[in-house]
Amino acid sequence: MDDNEKLLDKAIDLYLTGLKGLGSFISEPSAEYSLSFEQYLILKKIIRKPKIKLMDIAEERGVTRSAISRQLRPLLNNNYIKQEADPEDRRRLFLISTPEGKQVEHRISSLVMRRFSKWVDVYGKDRGAELLDLLEDFNKQIIMRRRK
Template structure:
């Protein structure tokens, strides 16, 4: 087995255990509110940016408007957000959070932070920073360049 094949096997193992596990670990609080982690992140963006537009979210997340539109449906159905027409141009729709959405975002954010803080307590702030910096660099150089 070549060095690259061994590294590939290790990368697959890390993905299946550590990275998927981290995703599950950090996304569980949003499931309590019938939201995926992606939907929670969109809700958070709407709470922090009142009157944001769908196309603004798509641009910031580097995805299509239809992808964001699909993620918005559960947020609208659970009454976490609502769409409001721009008074200057009725064709433009703003997304705003409702009181229920603000409460859900606050509670989910609190739970996510609590879980993440425990992870930092175990792993250490310096090592956590190094790991996140390495993953960010990997994302910029490899993932986003493809």
């Protein structure tokens, strides 16, 4: 087995154990409120940027409007957000959080921060920052470049 094969095996093992586990670790707080982590992040975006439009979120994330529309359904069904027609163009809909949505986002954010803080306490701020810097660099040089 050559060095690249060893690195590939290590990357696969890390993905299967570490990265998938990290995804579950991060997403558990939102599941309690019938949301995926992605839906929670969209809710957070709507709260921070009132009257944002679906197409703005889609463009920012580099996905289709229908993909965002599917993500919005649980937020609408759970009354975490509502849609409001733009008075200047009734065909355009603004996304607005409800009081319940703001409350749920705050609870999830608190749980996520508590979990993340425990991770930083165990791993250390400096090592955590180094790890995130490496992952960010990998994302820029490999993942994002592949999408272009």
